[in-house]
Amino acid sequence: MNEILEQTPVAPLEAPVAPLDATQGGMDEKIVNNVIIRIAGDGGEGVRTTGEFLGIVLGRLGLEIFKTESLPAEIKGGPSMFQLRAGETKPKSQGSYLDILVCFNDEVYQIHKADLKPNGVLIYDSDCQVDDTNENALKFEVPFTDIAKKEAGGARAKNMVALGAIAGLLHVDTDVVDHLIHQKFDRKGEKIVEANLLGLRLGREAVSHMTGEVPFRIERRASKEGLIMGGNDAVALGAIAAGIGVFAGYPITPASTILEKLAALMPRFGGKVIQAEDEIASLGMVLGASYAGLKAATSTSGPGVSLMIEEIGLASMAEIPCVIFDAQRGGPSTGLPTKQEQSDLNLAIYGGHGDAPRIVLAPANIQDCFDMTIEAFNLSEMCQMPTLFLTDFYLANAGELIPEPDLDSYEIINRARPTAEQLQNYKRFELTETGVSPMAKPFDDATFYIATGLEHNERGNPDISPAAHRKMSDKRHQKLQVAVDYAERKGTFARHYGDANSDIGFLTWGSTEGAMQEAIDLAAQQGLSASQLHVLLMNPLPERAIREFLQNKKTVVVAELNYTGQFAQRLRAALNIPVDSFTKCTGQPFTPYELLQQIMFLHGWDTDKSDPVLSQVARVQHQRQVPAPMPGHDGQDEAMAGAVAVSRI
Amino acid sequence: MPFMPAKEYKTEAKPIWCPGCGDFAVLAAMYNSFSELDIDPTKTVIVSGIGCSSRLPVFIKSYGFHTVHGRTLPVATGVKMANPELTVIVTGGDGDAFAIGGGHIPHAARRNVDITYIVMDNFIYGLTKGQTSPTTGSQSGLGHGFKLTTTSPHGQYEDPLNPMAMMLVYGASFVARGYSSKPKQLTQLYNAAIRHRGFSFIQVLSPCVVFNKTYDEIDAAIIPLEGQHDPTDFKAAMNLALDTQTEHLGIIYQNEKPTLDDRIESILAKSNPEKRAGDLKKIFASYK
Incomplete structure (x- = not known):
């Protein structure tokens, strides 16, 4: 656990600032395959399509992509942005300041102008009131809206005009972009394909006189093996890999696509998904399903976790395994539904009345979203405790290239089950050395017990005596050590x-x-x-x-x-x-x-x-x-x- | 020969209810019904909420899940989804069902989850000592019992809700009413409800002897349905439900429609067996 996984070599001390000679290098000395691009516009202006398509193209050219989005809370309208960072090695973050900023209108220009590097590249639609903020930037006016409306068949073509322009400025291989258009639109008919290709071409032509000045270039590299995935999908697939049987969820930004993904995929694995009437019902269903013997989980965001808190206490008290995925967003209350924040930690660890131990995990990246989801189920099953899994808006909407998981390399842990002998005189909440007691399930065991949120004795019968409360509190908290021991053995936490x-x-x-x-x-x-x-x-x-x-x-x-x-x-x-x-x-x-x-x-x-x-x-x-x-x-x-x-x- | 005689379903735990409480009869009728239906306690789950009546699972041999206040229906839905072969019975009181848990009822009903929901209605909060419940009688003359509770000391100015009409409108496929003082009929209603495939609701009038003693009032209001009512006739059922002067006892409404399990199973069946084997690697390939 304490081993040094990676150690950064310390660079020799150099003069902190080594200004490059203004005459050094020629026009063809460009920065190759290392660029941060932000596309900003109103929701519905095609920002996302432009960005998604550009990301796919760059990925196919062998680059590693780090994708981030900022969305308005509205369905249509409101400022949104899509950011791509591309490199030959995996970018560690979204980066700091922008190399290239593309603005579809003045409103978004005003929001994002300060994020452009002083000598970055600004590409803007005609209505942007470009000011001194970017006085040293390379500035190109490209009338996206006009081109789209007058030449490319309508304002909706703006995304393709923009994609064509960006690809052109970066010297991206035209064939790769055109191929993607065919792939995406061939089934919609030739007319649509032609319209999109026209938009692309017009965008390229609009910037053809500028490409020489732009200091970036994209070159093809050997394509990389792996899966391009976002955090919510990685969570969903991790849950399937862990052996989930029932999933119940209620839509909420930014977690909804976990529910959507599992609704689409779980039937293929015999799994059952239900959209509950609210988050309280979601976790209630999960607890029922887990009590009946299946691995079960729900996904939500902060407001949903707030609603689930009473049942998290029940799961802790009645020792029922369950996993709660919380894609955090800005809070409190409705807060900032489409923004990044890590503010549900207190809620996850402490939320609820009484002392209700639970496991809390937080993944850092897309790989973790898959791997640690499996661990969330493992820990929950092992400790018979609720496990909260804190992703966030950023992870939910990020996209990274991850190696294809080798499913045989994962340890899958299931809850302890009573032996035939234990069932003869079954004590569901038997006091054991670790605190973990074997969990029977209805139907297949020749015994029965009551799970209850009341304090109880070893058999599960209500018991509010001083001794029972003390011993059972010990038992429930002792199980946390099982999680610590597991984490130390694994060394990956x-x-x-x-x-x-x-x-x-x-x-x-x-x-x-x-x-x-x-x-x-x-x-x-x-x-x-x-x-x-x-x-x-x-x-x-x-x-x-x-x-x-x-x-x-x-x-x-x-x-x-x-x-x-x-x-x-x-x-x-x-x-x-x-x-x-x-x-x-x-x-x-x-x-x-x-x-x-x-x-x-x-x-x-x-x-x-x-x-x-x-x-x-x-x-x-x-x-x-x-x-x-x-x-x-x-x-x-x-x-x-x-x-x-x-x-x- | 029954699987187990009725008394064998008793657990060692003694009911905590007050002498004279209607819930004793509700429990006794359940022992009888379990015996008559050959209920295997290891294949049965009783889910309950919070309140006097929600202690019931502790007193009857079967798997039980004594949950939190108002959340019985989602938990029971999860139990049934996980293992459709289980017999799932839900018990609770009028507060647990219609106040804090009211938001879950329409959804359990429209999903037609194959569970039996027994609400012991005493028109009062008993465990917390006599506060107003959603079915407490009002000063305007609707419902039963005291019009002055500890939380309506100046008179109960809210009208009670109508559980039967509500259940019918929500689409429950089995709606019945019983009375704790009519234990034989109650057993028959349980039998029919448990046998019914789909969401079965039974309102059991089960008076609280301490905070809302309504035996006399109910005795005067009851009329058993004897053969003259066709329970498949929704409009007739609705007319009975809207008759607020009379407590009609019996099966008010019953209809067959696909259950939640049926609907989920049809989705699972649609995915072909090869796909259902679930190759995650094929799904990974779609991310390349």
Whole structure:
């Protein structure tokens, strides 16, 4: 568990800022296969199609993609964006600032303009009021709307015009794009195919005079083996791999596609899916199904978990295995349904009345969404306890290339069942050494028992005596150790990154892992060391791994996406350790840039020293580079600066 | 020869109800029905909520799930989905069913989950000592019992709801009413409800002797349905249900339609056996 999985080599100390000579390099020296592109428009303007198609094309050209979306809460209309980061190796995060920003209208330009690198590339529709924010950017006006309306057969063609333009600017092989259009639209008839191809061509032609200036180029590489998958699909397939029998769910953003996916697929495996009337009913059905002997789960988001809390207590009390997938979104209340936040940790760990132990897991990436889903079922079955699985909006909507899972390599654990002998004098809640007692199920056993939310004795009969409550509370909590032991045996529930010898440590959880890793890599290039322990088992905590990590640390910072520093508070309370809290609560994920800034701060760099380096890190490495302060450092982006808080106990 | 005589279904636990409580008769009728129907306790699950009546599973030999307040129907739906061969019976009171659990009733009914839902209706919250329930009689003259409860000290100004009419409108495929003072008929109603394939609802008038003693009132209001009513006639059933002056005892409505299990099974059957074997690798291939 404490082994160093990956250690970043520390780059030799160089001058922090090494401005490139403006005359260095020629026009053909382009950045190859390394670019961050954001497409922004209103919902319904084709942002998503443009982005999805571009992602598929780049993937087919052998690049690794990191995909993120920000959606309006409305069905149609409202600003939305689709971001793609492409590289020859797997990008660890969505990145910090943009290389290319494509804006379909002025409203979205105003929202996103500050995220473009000072010398990035701005492509904008004619109505955008481009201002000084991007004075050093390469700016191209492409009248997407006009072209679509006047030449390509209607405003709906805007997505294809944009795709053609972006592909053209990046020197993307035309055949690959055209092939995709055929693949997607051939069955809809020749007219549709032709209309889309026309849009593409018009987009390409509109930028043909500019491609020489754009400092990026996409080149074909050997295509990579693997599956391109999002977090919700990975959760759904993980549940199938774990052997789920019944799934009950209620639609909610951003978790709905887990329910949809399983509704489509589970019948193929003899599994049963039901859309419940509300989240309380969802978990009720799950508990009934699990009580009757099948592995069962539900998916929801924060508001749904809030509703389920009473039944989570019942599952804990009556010792019924169940898995609750929570794709977190911004809260409280209805909050920010389509934004990123990690603020359900308290709810997951503590939610409910009484002492109701449960397992809480948090995956960091798409691979985890599959692997850890199987572990969620394993832990739940093993400990006969509810397991909450905290993904988030970002994971639900991300897309990554993962290797095809080797199904034989996974350990699948089922609940302990009574032996024939145990059934003779069956005690459902027998006090055992581990706290785990064999669970009978109706029908196939020559015995019966009552599962109850009342305090009970070993046979399950109501018993509210002092002794019963004490002993049964012990039993229920003892089982947490079973989870800790399992986690230690597996060694996969906490991950190290960075320089283990560094006395600066970051503790992270959930989908912030990649951005932190990238920040550590960037810091290492500046000779600044930092190390990271990423925790996947949020309750019970993998205490040994955390304490070992802390041994040589002078400063420990918990970086997380919520207002109050929920994980930091958990660590202080549960382990009595001093940690600092670094939080962001804007509905957006961390950028590596923000975390790098923290590392510099912890190394004692003042802003005079750190700002130029931060600019360098975020700059396009091209002859057009212009030393310019980054957004957020000259007061342009107060919202962002104000949202990040450091607190010390 | 029955599988087990009625008394064999008793557990060691003694009922906690007050002397004279209608629920004793409800339980006794269930012992009898189980015996008459040859119910195998290991193949039966009784799901209950919270309240006096929801303690019932503790006193009868079978698998039981004593859940939280108001959530019996979703839990029972899950049990039945997981193993359609189980006999699933749900018990609860008027508060558990019609107040906190009211939102689940239409959905269990429209799904036609093959379970038997027995609501012991005493028109009061008994376990918490005498508060108003959704079926407490009102000052406007509807329903039974005290018009002054601990939570309506100035008079019960809300009208009670009509469980029978509600169940009919929601699409329950079996709707009946029994009375704890008519245990023989109650046993017959249980037998018919458990045998019925689909969502069966029985309202059992089961007075609370401590907080809402309504035996005399109910005795005066009951009329057993004897042969003159056709339970497959929905309109006739609705007329009986809307007759708020009379408590018609018997099967008000019964109709056959596909159950939730039938519907799910038809979906499973549609996926061909090869696919149903479920090759995850084939699904992975669609992500390449």
